[in-house]
Amino acid sequence: MRVFVTGASGFIGSAVVRELISAGHQVTGLARSDQAAAAVTAAGAVVHRGSMEDLASLRAGAAAADGVIHTAFNNISEITTDIAGAIEANARAIEALGEALVDSGRPLAVTSGTALIAPGRVVTEDDVPPAGVFSALAPAEAAALSFAERGVRASVVRFPLTVHGQGDHGFIPAIIGIARDKGVSAYPGDGSNRWSAVHRLDAARLFRLALEEAPAGTRLPATAHCPAHPRPRVGWR
Numbered sequence: 060m061r062v063f064v065t066g067a068s069g070f071i072g073s074a075v076v077r078e079l080i081s082a083g084h085q086v087t088g089l090a091r092s093d094q095a096a097a098a099v100t101a102a103g104a105v106v107h108r109g110s111m112e113d114l115a116s117l118r119a120g121a122a123a124a125d126g127v128i129h130t131a132f133n134n135i136s137e138i139t140t141d142i143a144g145a146i147e148a149n150a151r152a153i154e155a156l157g158e159a160l161v162d163s164g165r166p167l168a169v170t171s172g173t174a175l176i177a178p179g180r181v182v183t184e185d186d187v188p189p190a191g192v193f194s195a196l197a198p199a200e201a202a203a204l205s206f207a208e209r210g211v212r213a214s215v216v217r218f219p220l221t222v223h224g225q226g227d228h229g230f231i232p233a234i235i236g237i238a239r240d241k242g243v244s245a246y247p248g249d250g251s252n253r254w255s256a257v258h259r260l261d262a263a264r265l266f267r268l269a270l271e272e273a274p275a276g277t278r279l280p281a282t283a284h285c286p287a288h289p290r291p292r293v294g295w296r
Contacts, residue, residue: 062270063107063124065089065117065152066131068098071170071222074263075128076102082267089120089131111148114155121159126166126270129156129203150198157203162210168269169203171196171215173255173280184217184278200278207276214273216266217280224259231256255282 066072067088088099109116
């Protein structure tokens, strides 16, 4: 399958590219800079120059592919401080990708998350992001899943707040660094709280499975609770 991947040089997207290639797929990766293009080439994929804002480029990349995986999202710290604008740009990008696939039956797998969907309780694939929640979830999911009724095999892969693995510089490495510095690993309350996470390689595998098999309209929670041996949940199995 010829697969168009946005965010192909990113933390999750680069793992997706390698997972797809190892499974025999041909990958074209979106790159907005020379550095990103070099990373995509080094991973064994074909470079497609463009950006989240270049909707014509997104449509062209999707139209030439047998399936699309969307992992890109504007880096707030580097590009803009307008978070609402970045969320809207993400939804527009998904709409552009989906429009190129209408009535084709081809797959579109889009990144979402589990945060803020149902605070205080366990979230399942049946939960829908509530209207009015200020997050990237609701607009992204609505944009993607609207194409499930327009001849696109659209699905959403929901990530927890922590996607970890080699090269991670996010929340968990920061917590580990504090524990090493202070000599204490702290936890709130009695320690009975849970924090979902997923390894980036498992996240990449779930994206591949979504591309290959997920029915239209599927929401897939990529979560695991055992850091020693994480396995993502696959919602339609």
